[in-house]
Amino acid sequence: MSTEIAELERAVSSDDLSRVERKRCDARLRIIRAAERLMIEGPIDEVTIADITRAADVGHGSFYLHFKSKHEVLVPIIQDRAARWDAHVRDHLGALEDPVEILAFTTRHMARVALEDPLWRWFLIHSGVPTEDMAAAVGRFGARDFQAGFASGRLAVPDVEVCNRFILGAYVSALLGCVDMDADAAGKAIDVMVEMLLRAVGLPADEAADVAHRPLSELRPMS
Amino acid sequence: MSTEIAELERAVSSDDLSRVERKRCDARLRIIRAAERLMIEGPIDEVTIADITRAADVGHGSFYLHFKSKHEVLVPIIQDRAARWDAHVRDHLGALEDPVEILAFTTRHMARVALEDPLWRWFLIHSGVPTEDMAAAVGRFGARDFQAGFASGRLAVPDVEVCNRFILGAYVSALLGCVDMDADAAGKAIDVMVEMLLRAVGLPADEAADVAHRPLSELRPMS
DNA sequence: GTTGTTGACTGACTTGAGTCATAAATGATA
């Protein structure tokens, strides 16, 4: 699944786009890159829009041609990282075939990853309850394995739209409760959250408890 | 269950508190009252901190002795309204005795109420930031009926802390998805959300579907 | 009553987000 950053990279060196369009994409990409760099370097709260535009070498006002807020510029960044982690986690699926097991595996791992990544943590803390932004950044990756569960008939919800919002809110909110825990406690809380999530999407309680608390292999470090 | 506003009202006319303490409570109460009035009168986004302090007749800086943000000053206001509505909804329980039925009844009605109240809606939409505030404002009321369900043995969750966060996030997020719907569609979405909530806290799927979609009587207008 | 200490209160000030009138760049047309 492609991300906005990947698309922008393609666009700036594409030749079936007008120069105007290429410049536009280039500026957008430079802003995103500058924002990511500055936010990784220092405390995110202290990065100002002016800092970003200065580092990206565009006018202060130009920022608002591309993004409404600091929060919004993080969307493609988070999305890109989500895509990488998603691919990495899927790389560990091994012999798993049951959509429910796959769902549990990915949601448990992705939650752990989200708590490790400082950008993601910030985004989490400052999104509180999922905003459109959060949905835009991670919705696609999150939704896929749930869809597979529905398709298989093992899971069922009365309404997919409501379900998506429900899941995202529950996930983010539960995760927020973990930001101050140590890794061990956070892992336990995540598993409980996943257990409740599985119940919510229609898995019987006993199966949910079983699949959400299996021993979980460590991920290999990502290159 | 008492709210902060009720406690402040008591404090300002209590005589076993020092004058300093009474003045402090009085100022806090005046700020809350002024904020509530201004926010009901006009578009909430256009109410500034300066407006509030002017109306409350305190110095601009004093606001920050009591609250960190405009969002935070809404907590006691929302809480107070939640208490009133909670009492009103409970007044309609009638012959209901089963904790699960009571839980469904209150969560379904409170969600409908939240979508009607402009202050609540604003709070919901702008809770993009901290859920701590949301938990502070409505956590107590929300949690009670769940507790009753657990106590009865009909419902069970692996961890109450995680459960609380899970529920709050799911509830708020699903509700957020309803703010642009008409009352009818919102009602349907709310019922689906409650159905998933009941599953998450351990009710079998068929029972959850049943109890979350019963015909729901209208509330009498609140005095 | 006087003095000292504490901590609540204040509003001028700083900072940064977001706006908007203006400028620059582009490309179409003659």
Place this chain on the structure above:
DNA sequence: TATCATTTATGACTCAAGTCAGTCAACAAC
């Protein structure tokens, strides 16, 4: 190449949030 229309970029400006050094009221100790 000159002219114009249109789109895109800019940074000076505005306005509100949040800070903080200083003021003041209350009370305690003498």
